[in-house]
Amino acid sequence: MSNEQKVREQEYLNGVLKKIDLAQLEAEAEVKKSNGSLSDVAKAWDDVRVKTSTYSGIVETAMSIRQQQQAIQERQSAKSRAEDRYKTLAKQKEKPYFARIDFLDNAEENREKETVYIGLASFADDDGRFWVYDWRTPVASIYYDGGLGQVDYMTPAGKQTADVVLKRQFEIEKGVIVTLFDTEEAIGDAMLLNALSGESTTKMKSIVTTIQKEQNKIIRNTDADLLFVQGAAGSGKTAAIMQRVAYLLYRYRGKLNSGQVVMFSPNQLFNDYVDQVLPELGEQNLVQLTFYQYASHRLPRFEVQTLEDRFEKNKENEKIDHLLGSLDMFKAVQAYAQDLNKSGLKVRNLNFRGEPLLSKDKxxxxxxxxxxxxxxxxxxxxxxxxxxxxxxxxxxxxxxxxxxxxxxxxxxxxxxxxxxxxxxxxxxxxxxxxxxxxxxxxxxxxxxxxxxxxxxxxxxxxxxxxxxxxxxxxxxxxxxRAGFININAQFVDLLRKLPHYLNLADYQISQQEWENYIEAVIEKVKNRQLSLSTTTIYLYLYDLITGKHGQREIRYLFIDEIQDYTPFQLAFLKFSFPNAKFTVLGDLNQAIFTQDWASSLEEDFASLFNPDKVDFVELTQTYRSTKQITDFSKGLLRDGKTIEAFNRSGDLPTVKVTDTEAAAVAAVKKQLQQNAEDGEQTAIITQTLSEAKALAEALKDEPITLIRSENQRLAPGAVILPSYLAKGLEFDAVIVWQADAAHYSKDDVRRLLYTVTSRAMHRLSLIGYGAMSPMIEELPDSLYILEDDNV
Ligand SMILES: Nc1ncnc2c1ncn2[C@@H]1O[C@H](COP(=O)(O)OP(=O)(O)OP(=O)(O)O)[C@@H](O)[C@H]1O
Known part of the structure; x- marks a missing residue:
């Protein structure tokens, strides 16, 4: 890059900054003006005459009050528009844009070269000249979608083609271009590497400057009713959907607001982790909740099964869980409800003064x-x-x-x-x-x-x-409130009659097992407890009987970590949000609750949509971890070959298996100190909560926070947390606790080990005691360093 080019770019930047300064002054004046006119309108209240003696007087008074209110509303919205503009401009001043593209538009006859600068928001001066284009404008798509040469991009009017002749990326700090470089690729690796080498924080950041082509497809998809994103751990699924929300809010400005976009996330910690992305992009946050929160909000009188309970205590009923979570079950509930049109409704007497006033029979x-x-x-x-x-x-x-x-x-x-x-x-x-x-x-x-x-x-x-x-x-x-329907009895009746609606043997469940299960459910319902799968069935049955139509105002629904949902839950969400377009993200390799049947999930869910309206995007490149960490974690999987590590280099993961637990605890302490010295934020991930508590006790002299519940906040500094709460999160350094044969040998925790190791960005240490985990032993020696157990 010649110096002359750099000087010219700095001149352009100075020009933009000057225009922004001017616009900011105008916006400031506008805020002041609207403040002034607001107080004028407020003063005008004094002129409103309250006349109440005659009817016409009342009408007159009412009219002038209404006019007053309208005037205030108008001034208030002018004020908040000016304030918003001022805030956006202030942000733009720091970094007005991050890229430039030069291209020839094939649609135009004279084909003059156009230059477009791309930033977080558009900026036009009073004469209508666009100095910067919002990254969400159709033309900006060119920047993300390809290198130099012919690139297609979508506009509301259809597909366009452009001939790209220059792609330039900038790093701007405080009004000065720090670096700039031209690239022939979609997004230069150098820029991406720079973005990925930073330290983790407790908040996720936006990725607009380095969105990858495949991610761009997810972000800008407006056709699909169901957009299914399958991607390896750390492939940017969550990052892509956060930008997608910002994109949709921009694209449908005025028609869509953030309250109409809902995201079901894996846990509350995750909500906390991503809640800065949209504000950083100048948008309001969407509605985020966990399935547990949704279900327990709807059933306040029940104790709905928590994540901890689901993960740690309820593993004995796998066959039954499989059945309860299936689409067969969903259809069976529908058929059962249909039959209630003929007979079988369970009702209770409506008593008055201790006597049935309206009896069940009546x-x-x-x-x-x-x-x-x-x-x-x-x-x-x-x-x-x-x-x-x-x-x-x-x-x-x-x-x-x-x-x-x-x-x-x-x-x-x-x-x-x-x-x-x-x-x-x-x-x-x-x-x-x-x-x-x-x-x-x-x-x-x-x-x-x-x-x-x-x-x-x-x-x-x-x-x-x-x-x-x-x-x-x-x-x-x-x-x-339809309180005469005995929904508990109805639910139990559904379970009793289930064998009429589906074949238990298809799920290898005997009649006796089923009956035993029903008895256990009855006990639970009496104690007002429901597992997550039964909660969903209960709610669905209730909604069918009462004719609840779901939340029609919600237009977009996002589900992260879909592999931990059952087909039943997904079908229920589709039923509950009938007007929503769905974007679902998943990594079948991280299925930690649903295990084997997760593989049919995609097919099951897609079957509920018009096949022409289902799109599928797969992300195979991972960004979170260094190449060494990604190679190690994908090696743990039976079919991890398609996962590609981004070429960011770091140390090999270390594995240490000591003779005693005490020695392993000492090794953890040592690693913690090492990480702290190197400025790496550490998460120690245990399998279960009780193990996390025990280890926290053993480390009580260390500065470390135990995260025991999903409703806790993510603390800066070192943390210790159970595996199921680490979902979706990332940390500079991860220590996997009890990475040994006693804890990680059965095949059903293979995905769990993959999930926890893939949380690490820069450093991964696995520490255990007793014998080495066979899953690690199987790996080629070149993937990790085996440390001897002398601490
Ligand atoms: N295009 C990109 N540019 C810069 N950083 C990116 C990009 N894509 C992803 N990242 C970063 O990679 C990390 C992993 O992304 P993200 O959490 O979205 O992955 P994920 O697919 O949801 O992972 P998991 O399934 O493990 O939860 C994040 O730090 C994210 O900011």
Whole structure:
């Protein structure tokens, strides 16, 4: 790169910065102006005359209040627009752009060379000249999608082709170009290497300057209803979808807001880890939650199984879990619910004063009096209406009953006043808040009013009606909430009848095993506990019976770590978010909950969508770890060959197996100190929580934080955490604890070992005691350094 070119680029940069300065001054003036006009409008409140003596006066007052409100709203939004612009400009001033492309647009006849600078946001001056283009504009796609020469890119008007003649990348700091280089590749390795060599922080960063071609496909996909991303650990799946959200919010600005984008993430720690990416890109955060949070929010009275419990304690029922998580099960629930249209609804009596007022039989006969063409939801609605009518007619019956008579006699003065509404001060002028209040005031007339009755009988009737209505109100509420349906009994009934809807033998489950399982579930339900798979079935059944339509306003749904979901859960999410387009990310090699059947997940889920609307992207290149760490972790897998390490070099992983546990703890301490000296943030990853606790106790003199629950915050400095909480996260250095034969020898923890080792960016140490893990022993010696056990 000639010096002359560098000087010219710096001149361009200076020009941009000057324009940004000007624009910032304007934005500042705009903020001030809107502040001023806001206070003018506020003062105008004094001019609003409150006229309440005549109806036209009230209407006039209401109109001027409304106008006032509108004026304030307009000024307020002008103010926040100006403030947003000011903030964006301030950010742009630090680093207005990071790349430049020169190209000839094949669509244009005279084919003049165009130059486009690409940054985090567009910047145009008052004359409409674009100095910088947002990375999400169609033309910016050229930068990510190819090297020099012909490149296709998508615009809202269709596919375009450009002939790229220059790609230049910049590092700008405080208004000065630090480095710049031309590249022929999509994104130069040098830039990527630079981006990847940094230290980890507790927050994920945006990757816009170095988005890779395959990731760009994920980010800009707008066609698919289901976009399935399969990618190795550290291949940037999460990074890509965070940028995808920013892209979608930009592309559909005005039609889509961040509240309509939901992400299901593996744990709360992960939510914390990624929550800066979108704000860094100038967008608001999306809604993030875990499946556990979603389910337990919907079932507040149940204790839904936690991650810890799911991972550590519930491994005995694999066959049954397989069945409960299957699409067969999903369809069986549907078929069962369909049959409830004919018979079989489980209801409970609606008791009043200890007696059934609306008995089970009565409710059931109402429910089934409608013809078979009714949907379950219509049937329920019609039943509710009918039961509410019965309750209303009960008011008349109850009014004449002895208990009401007694209640009237026993009324205290205060209760009496409350019932008749006597002595209450009517709405006075001092209580007028808005035009609605004023209209009410007009209708009520003025002054407090005592209620008088024409006769004792009239008074008694009035009181009796009030008392009976009040007493029946909780029952009406239960009817409205469909509280007469005995959903627990219904759920157990579903499990009992399941063999009519699917073949247990397909899942190698005997009748006896199934019955035993049902007994265990009944016990759990009595204690208000549900496993994650049963929770989903329970919710689905409930939604089918009550006709819940799901959250229609959600437009995009992201599911990270999809391999830990069951097909049932996914089908349920599709049902619950009927208008959402799905982007799901997974790595079958990191399936730590669902094990073997994870391999059919992709197919199962895709079968729920129109095949023309399903896209699949595979990411094989990994970015997180050094080549040495990636080669080691992929070596642990039976079929890890397709994973390609990015060529960033570091030390070989070390493996140390000591004779005793105490010696292994000492080795961990030593490694921790070494990492701290080298400025590498360490995570010690254990298999289970109890092991994490035990090790934390043994290391209690070290500055280290135990992360025991997914709801905890990720702390800076060294941490110790169980494997299932490390999902999706990354650390400079990882120490895998108990990496030995006693803990890592069965094949079912192979993926787990892969998952935990792939969390390391720069340094990986495996420490255990007793015998070496056979999974490590199988690896070629060249992949790691075996340290002897003298500490
Ligand atoms: N194009 C890129 N440029 C710079 N850094 C990248 C790029 N792609 C990914 N990375 C970085 O690589 C690391 C791993 O990315 P990410 O966490 O998105 O991977 P993942 O596929 O979700 O991994 P896992 O399945 O293990 O959770 C992150 O630090 C991310 O910032």
């Amino acid at each position: 409710i059931r006969s109402v429910y089934y009096q409608y013809n078979e063409n009714y949907k379950l939801s219509q049937r329920l609605e019609a039943t509710q209406e009918s039961l509410l009518r019965s309750l209303r007619s009960q008011v008349g019956v109850q009014m004449k009953s002895d208990w009401v008579e007694l209640a009237i006699e026993n009324l205290s003065k205060q209760e009496y006043d409350e019932l008749v509404g006597a002595g209450q001060v009517r709405l006075g002028d001092d209580q007028i808040n808005d035009a609605g209040d004023m209209t009410r005031l007009h209708q009520l007339g003025e002054g407090p009013k005592e209620r008088t009755f024409s006769s004792d009988a009239a008074e008694r009737k009035f009181l009796a009606k009030k008392i009976a209505t009040q007493a029946l109100r909780p029952l009406a509420k239960r009817v409205r």
